[in-house]
Amino acid sequence: MTTLVADAPVSFPITAGLPPRPAYVTLPETGFEEPLDPVRQEILDLVHRFARDVLRPEGTALDRLTPEEMIAPGSAYWSVIKRHRALGLEAVAEAGLSPGDAVDLASMISEELGWGDSGLAIALGAGGLPRQMATRWGRQDLLDAFPDTLLGSWGITEPTAGSDMLDWERAVGHPSGDFGRPSMIATLKGDKVVLNGQKSAWVSNGVTADFCALYTTFDRGHGREGIVIYVSLNQPGVTRGKPLDKMGQRAVPQGEIFFDNVEVPTRFIAAGPNQYADAVHDILCEANAGMGTLFVGVARAAYEHALAYAHERKQGGVPIIQHQNVRYRLFQMMRRTEAARALARRVARFNALSGQRALHASIASKVTCTQTAFDVASDALQMFGGNGMTKAYPLEKLLRDARAALIEDGCNELLAIKGGSLLVDPGKL
Ligand SMILES: Cc1cc2nc3c(=O)[nH]c(=O)nc-3n(C[C@H](O)[C@H](O)[C@H](O)COP(=O)(O)OP(=O)(O)OC[C@H]3O[C@@H](n4cnc5c(N)ncnc54)[C@H](O)[C@@H]3O)c2cc1C
Numbered sequence: 001m002t003t004l005v006a007d008a009p010v011s012f013p014i015t016a017g018l019p020p021r022p023a024y025v026t027l028p029e030t031g032f033e034e035p036l037d038p039v040r041q042e043i044l045d046l047v048h049r050f051a052r053d054v055l056r057p058e059g060t061a062l063d064r065l066t067p068e069e070m071i072a073p074g075s076a077y078w079s080v081i082k083r084h085r086a087l088g089l090e091a092v093a094e095a096g097l098s099p100g101d102a103v104d105l106a107s108m109i110s111e112e113l114g115w116g117d118s119g120l121a122i123a124l125g126a127g128g129l130p131r132q133m134a135t136r137w138g139r140q141d142l143l144d145a146f147p148d149t150l151l152g153s154w155g156i157t158e159p160t161a162g163s164d165m166l167d168w169e170r171a172v173g174h175p176s177g178d179f180g181r182p183s184m185i186a187t188l189k190g191d192k193v194v195l196n197g198q199k200s201a202w203v204s205n206g207v208t209a210d211f212c213a214l215y216t217t218f219d220r221g222h223g224r225e226g227i228v229i230y231v232s233l234n235q236p237g238v239t240r241g242k243p244l245d246k247m248g249q250r251a252v253p254q255g256e257i258f259f260d261n262v263e264v265p266t267r268f269i270a271a272g273p274n275q276y277a278d279a280v281h282d283i284l285c286e287a288n289a290g291m292g293t294l295f296v297g298v299a300r301a302a303y304e305h306a307l308a309y310a311h312e313r314k315q316g317g318v319p320i321i322q323h324q325n326v327r328y329r330l331f332q333m334m335r336r337t338e339a340a341r342a343l344a345r346r347v348a349r350f351n352a353l354s355g356q357r358a359l360h361a362s363i364a365s366k367v368t369c370t371q372t373a374f375d376v377a378s379d380a381l382q383m384f385g386g387n388g389m390t391k392a393y394p395l396e397k398l399l400r401d402a403r404a405a406l407i408e409d410g411c412n413e414l415l416a417i418k419g420g421s422l423l424v425d426p427g428k429l
Pocket of ligand 1: 203
């Protein structure tokens with residue numbers, strides 16, 4: 001026990017276990033993340049280089065092209081798809097990782113791609129989504145029929161049924177609502193499914209994809225039913241609309257797909273009428289959670305740009321980082337990004353590892369992370385002052401890209417009502 005004697009010279013103890021405070025903590029790109037094992041770090045470094053050296057510059061260049069130029073042969077859109085395929089990320093599943101490590105790595109990869117360019121990341125994600133779902137559902141036959149050399153798409157929304165197709169079980173739709181006739185109908189003719197009608201102009205890769213995981217209304221005279229069928233888009237009767245000229249995520253080409261008496265073998269049905277609602281649930285679980293991790297990358301990109309700019313830009317005779325409100329704003333951006341990241345990763349883990357897939361968890365991730373991306377991009381743009389408004393700087397594009405995400409894969413407000421409906425325990429009503 002130390003006794004202190006008044007007026008005696010004090011000898012202060014040095015406590016060996018007390019760590020000195022660091023002068024500066026360099027946060028890893030993955031945020032407040034414990035160091036990764038070498039296998040995951042190597043894969044993540046590879047994806048980061050691809051995001052930095054390919055997605056970011058090419059996404060910026062594609063953003064300035066007309067939609068027609070964007071999808072023309074020789075456009076960087078096509079080379080990005082090839083270079084992404086060459087990374088071989090589908091093989092990550094065989095890297096011998098534990099299930100928890102594998103799901104975390106998938107979240108980090110998604111964030112990196114979104115950090116590079118969200119439009120291209122969505123094009124790559126939508127391109128691979130049908131195979132991802134076929135893998136989940138154990139449909140090797142579909143994987144064989146639609147190999148990874150083909151570009152995929154997911155067609156569910158229609159001109160007359162946008163939110164309505166995503167709310168198949170009517171968790172949000174008004175009980176007295178008349179939903180009218182869908183824009184697209186599948187019927188049965190022998191061992192063929194016959195497709196007539198169209199999907200909306202919003203199908204990602206709709207104008208470029210080789211095939212589509214088509215979610216459509218099915219009419220066999222039993223009332224409202226649906227099926228999921230994998231359809232080649234390079235066959236007679238399929239035509240495409242003009243590529244859409246839109247505000248954000250311009251690097252993902254979108255446009256209508258029309259079907260005129262298109263016949264598809266019934267063996268390409270991935271979910272019949274009895275499983276249709278399950279298939280909508282499952283793909284929304286996947287897509288919404290994927291939107292969450294991807295748009296954490298957009299928030300991070302905006303925050304990093306703002307942090308760098310705050311050290312460069314001088315006003316009031318000093319770099320603006322010296323101003324208190326700039327530090328305050330940066331902290332809020334970092335805090336929000338990290339909170340969104342934590343949620344996105346937890347949701348991905350819960351859905352992969354808990355034995356239950358909660359759509360409200362995926363929706364919580366999608367709504368939180370896309371809103372965070374938009375808010376952080378908006379704050380970052382504010383920090384750039386007038387420069388934020390110009391194409392010479394990256395912020396106006398990030399803001400446009402993030403804005404699209406509030407609608408994509410379901411308007412956030414509709415998803416939130418749907419999420420609330422999923423909290424209702426029917427057993428307690
Ligand atoms: C960048 C991007 C990528 C996309 N990618 C794809 C894709 O790959 N495949 C695909 O099939 N689709 C895709 N979409 C389409 C997207 O899913 C739809 O745009 C979205 O679901 C909304 O549908 P809508 O545009 O028809 O709007 P509407 O459904 O017409 O909604 C209009 C407004 O009404 C509100 N609303 C609608 N219904 C209700 C309700 N019941 N209760 C309360 N409010 C309601 C909505 O919140 C919204 O504010 C994409 C969209 C974007 C922007």
